[in-house]
Amino acid sequence: MDFLDLGFSLKDLGIEYGTLAMFAMLLTLLLTGMPLAFVTLLVALIFTLGWFGPLAVPLITSRVFSFVSSFVFVSVPMFVLMAAILDRSGIARDLFDAMRLVGGRLRGGVAIQTIFVAVILAAMSGIIGGEVVLLGLIALPQMLRLGYDRNLAIGVVCAGGSLGTMVPPSIVLIIYGLTANVSIGDLFTAAFVPGLMLAGFYVAYVLIRSYLNPKVAPIPEPDDVPFSEKIALLKGLVLPLMVVGFVLGSIYGGIASVTEASAIGVFGVTISTILRREFSLALMKDAALQTLATCGMIVWIGIGASALVGVFNLMGGIKFVSSLFAGLSDSPTVVLLFMMLVLFVLGMFLDWVGIALLTMPIFVPIITQLGFDPVWFGVLFCMNMQVSFLSPPFGPAAFYLKSVAPANISLGDIFKSLWPFICLQVLAVAILIVFPGITGR
Numbered sequence: 417m418d419f420l421d422l423g424f425s426l427k428d429l430g431i432e433y434g435t436l437a438m439f440a441m442l443l444t445l446l447l448t449g450m451p452l453a454f455v456t457l458l459v460a461l462i463f464t465l466g467w468f469g470p471l472a473v474p475l476i477t478s479r480v481f482s483f484v485s486s487f488v489f490v491s492v493p494m495f496v497l498m499a500a501i502l503d504r505s506g507i508a509r510d511l512f513d514a515m516r517l518v519g520g521r522l523r524g525g526v527a528i529q530t531i532f533v534a535v536i537l538a539a540m541s542g543i544i545g546g547e548v549v550l551l552g553l554i555a556l557p558q559m560l561r562l563g564y565d566r567n568l569a570i571g572v573v574c575a576g577g578s579l580g581t582m583v584p585p586s587i588v589l590i591i592y593g594l595t596a597n598v599s600i601g602d603l604f605t606a607a608f609v610p611g612l613m614l615a616g617f618y619v620a621y622v623l624i625r626s627y628l629n630p631k632v633a634p635i636p637e638p639d640d641v642p643f644s645e646k647i648a649l650l651k652g653l654v655l656p657l658m659v660v661g662f663v664l665g666s667i668y669g670g671i672a673s674v675t676e677a678s679a680i681g682v683f684g685v686t687i688s689t690i691l692r693r694e695f696s697l698a699l700m701k702d703a704a705l706q707t708l709a710t711c712g713m714i715v716w717i718g719i720g721a722s723a724l725v726g727v728f729n730l731m732g733g734i735k736f737v738s739s740l741f742a743g744l745s746d747s748p749t750v751v752l753l754f755m756m757l758v759l760f761v762l763g764m765f766l767d768w769v770g771i772a773l774l775t776m777p778i779f780v781p782i783i784t785q786l787g788f789d790p791v792w793f794g795v796l797f798c799m800n801m802q803v804s805f806l807s808p809p810f811g812p813a814a815f816y817l818k819s820v821a822p823a824n825i826s827l828g829d830i831f832k833s834l835w836p837f838i839c840l841q842v843l844a845v846a847i848l849i850v851f852p853g854i855t856g857r
Contacts, residue, residue, distance in 0.1 A: 456720030721773030763804025
């Protein structure tokens with residue numbers, strides 16, 4: 417069928433120029449400021465009609481249906497709802513106060529305490545936006561008040577708050593598992609140690625900086641906390657650790673699926689707010705509305721990306737890209753490194769949801785053909801996305817922190833503070849490539 421009855425069909429371009437035209441159209445529309453979900457849907461529709469004609473539209477819609485009808489996808493709004501309830505409760509603040517007992521008189525202790533709190537919050541919800549904002553409200557003012565180096569304090573908040581990407585139950589791992597058709601339980605198991613490894617890198621960096629230059633992290637004045645107050649502070653650890661234990665324990669113990677565990681998590685956090693006397697209909701309503709907004713964005717990006725990848729596959733695009741990668745080098749490692757570079761560059765400009773849904777249907781079959789484990793590659797992908805949360809010009813963690821940071825901290829100051837932590841993330845990616853056994857695969 418002629419495209420728009422102009423005597424021209426996009427199929428006449430061939431797959432090489434068709435791929436180039438698709439990429440150019442995507443880039444041009446994104447530069448106009450149109451949301452990624454609508455851009456991908458529009459480009460998918462244009463190429464479906466222009467390459468195959470209207471009879472091919474049902475094939476694309478069937479692919480979209482298979483994405484949104486996945487049972488595991490139900491876990492995404494559940495974990496988002498957990499994070500939304502956490503945002504509106506005092507659980508994170510009490511958790512931070514309780515972790516004072518861990519930091520104590522250790523140099524850099526408040527920064528280390530912030531990283532520990534970030535790990536626990538990540539294990540409770542798997543969402544990064546809320547974590548960065550919470551830590552920006554709770555931990556950043558505390559570190560600045562104690563005289564911590566501003567760059568170190570900013571970096572710890574942004575990097576620690578982004579650990580939700582790696583620490584199970586990570587939403588990034590769930591979306592990857594859905595896209596790559598691999599076990600999400602296996603992904604959670606494989607990502608656990610690398611996530612803690614990255615947090616350990618942050619702690620080591622804080623300690624090294626603090627002891628090499630004591631001015632960047634002064635030791636706080638002695639604060640003799642009575643035993644009764646210590647017990648009261650420790651109570652702030654009980655509920656969060658119980659929620660983490662129930663959610664991750666039910667998954668790793670084979671008691672519940674990821675979807676069922678997400679429902680357990682929501683129940684646990686809700687019960688926590690009731691026990692803390694913070695529960696209200698207004699809190700639940702606001703949390704539900706935030707969940708709808710976040711999940712609506714993820715679903716629409718998923719629909720657009722699924723449609724685009726579907727039509728690209730019908731065009732023969734995935735075979736074309738596979739042949740391109742195969743032609744890069746005879747070494748599977750070189751191909752893998754090139755994929756990491758592509759993901760790194762895309763992470764500077766696109767949201768991780770779009771990156772996962774657009775690239776993984778293409779990359780994962782190639783990775784499997786090269787003999788790599790797709791579960792290990794999923795962990796590697798999530799570690800790469802860690803970098804995207806901090807890297808300029810659109811690193812979302814920086815913008816999240818800017819929304820709650822003091823007025824004298826500019827966006828430029830925040831991005832400048834993140835470079836040491838970006839280097840640590842790149843180091844973690846390299847270590848995962850060299851030592852894949854870290855994931856247990």
